[in-house]
Amino acid sequence: MSCDLWRGKLDAYVDSDASQEELASLEAHLRTCPSCAAEALGSLQMKRMTQAAATARYSPSPHLRLRIEESIQPNRKPVWALPWMRLVVAAAALVLIVASVALWMRYSAREQTLAELLDLHVATMASANPVDVISTDRHTVKPWFQGKLPFTFNLPELQNSSFKLVGGRVMYLKHSAGAQLLFELRNHRLSVFIFQDQPAMIPLAMGATTIREMAFNLETWSEGGLRYVVVGDASAADIHELSELLRVAGRS
Amino acid sequence: MPLFAQLYNFAHWLTQDRAAAEDLVQETYMKALRGFSSFQQGTNFRAWMYKILRNTFLTTQAGLKAGAYVSLDGDSDDDKPSEPADAETPETVLLARVELETIQNALEKLPVRFREIILLSDLEEMSYQEICETLGIPVGTVMSRLSRARKAMRELLAAKLRGASR
Numbered sequence: 001m002s003c004d005l006w007r008g009k010l011d012a013y014v015d016s017d018a019s020q021e022e023l024a025s026l027e028a029h030l031r032t033c034p035s036c037a038a039e040a041l042g043s044l045q046m047k048r049m050t051q052a053a054a055t056a057r058y059s060p061s062p063h064l065r066l067r068i069e070e071s072i073q074p075n076r077k078p079v080w081a082l083p084w085m086r087l088v089v090a091a092a093a094l095v096l097i098v099a100s101v102a103l104w105m106r107y108s109a110r111e112q113t114l115a116e117l118l119d120l121h122v123a124t125m126a127s128a129n130p131v132d133v134i135s136t137d138r139h140t141v142k143p144w145f146q147g148k149l150p151f152t153f154n155l156p157e158l159q160n161s162s163f164k165l166v167g168g169r170v171m172y173l174k175h176s177a178g179a180q181l182l183f184e185l186r187n188h189r190l191s192v193f194i195f196q197d198q199p200a201m202i203p204l205a206m207g208a209t210t211i212r213e214m215a216f217n218l219e220t221w222s223e224g225g226l227r228y229v230v231v232g233d234a235s236a237a238d239i240h241e242l243s244e245l246l247r248v249a250g251r252s
Numbered sequence: 253m254p255l256f257a258q259l260y261n262f263a264h265w266l267t268q269d270r271a272a273a274e275d276l277v278q279e280t281y282m283k284a285l286r287g288f289s290s291f292q293q294g295t296n297f298r299a300w301m302y303k304i305l306r307n308t309f310l311t312t313q314a315g316l317k318a319g320a321y322v323s324l325d326g327d328s329d330d331d332k333p334s335e336p337a338d339a340e341t342p343e344t345v346l347l348a349r350v351e352l353e354t355i356q357n358a359l360e361k362l363p364v365r366f367r368e369i370i371l372l373s374d375l376e377e378m379s380y381q382e383i384c385e386t387l388g389i390p391v392g393t394v395m396s397r398l399s400r401a402r403k404a405m406r407e408l409l410a411a412k413l414r415g416a417s418r
Contacts, residue, residue, distance in 0.1 A: 011398055015398075017379055046405075046406070047374045049350065050355055050359070050375070050405075051374045053353075053356045054265065056261060057356060060257060060260035065253065065256060068281050069253070072281050072282055
């Protein structure tokens, strides 16, 4: 084999990529051919020097590693996944739950109180003796409650209205005594409940002041430490008219 | 990060620019991470990483220029080995007078496709098989291109030395 052909194999020799067979025959040739041996040595030297010249010729700046590590980090955790944020979210959720439970409880307490008042009114309508004091005169009815209730109230002047006082009685709501007054408007009978505005009555203060329930109209308000509820099967406008009369009387 | 310093060195050799090399390395890691599922266990990880870096480089401005140079220079890679080096310049003598800086300068002057294959073989000490995986060319082409690259390198060095001795 001519030296030209051997030299074609020198690259594989210096790159350690020659087969065992090739390596053996090439080494045998190099031992006998000074020219090829010099060429091989030169190539080997060249490879070593290139390696020395190129190795770590350029080194990365310290910030590059940081920059890349930041850019290839798994996606940053969303804000809500941060430990302190989780606490905040949990606390907010708890507050929301407590608030809605409290709201719901108050709402159901209001419904319950309204239902009780409605029951009282309906029971009064069904009773043969709906009132304990029978009088159309407010100056008779109001004094009758003296000593029976821990508070007093004013009754409206009805002379120029279509309402007529029928009478009154003492009733109990949430373990406290209150006044139930019965009024007549044409064929309708309306109850007016008056009791002290205590914590048990708070649910009534929530929500609308005029309510329609089971075809009855209700109106409720608070004035001078007393809670008023007007209920009856009359129209909402009539209920409101009586309520206004009571409000005016309450203020005088 | 595996191969960080080596990949940066190689990237800087390819781009000849610090900022470009930094971007190239960063993009390489991002692509590697994204495409890690496409990496087949048992195959050569190093060749895979260098391949990503090199392919990314070819899409950059500098890489496109280098690629265009390859296609326009008409010096196609075939499997024919290059002509043996000029016998009149015994390299043993030649190299004794060469400094590292001269070799660095010569490497920088080489066309990218010659520079990269010399670096993969001499610097990274990749086998022909690894180089063929990295560059995506057949082994025969690896050998012929490497031979041409080395010849070009020797010629550059010889020219430099002749210039210096004059």
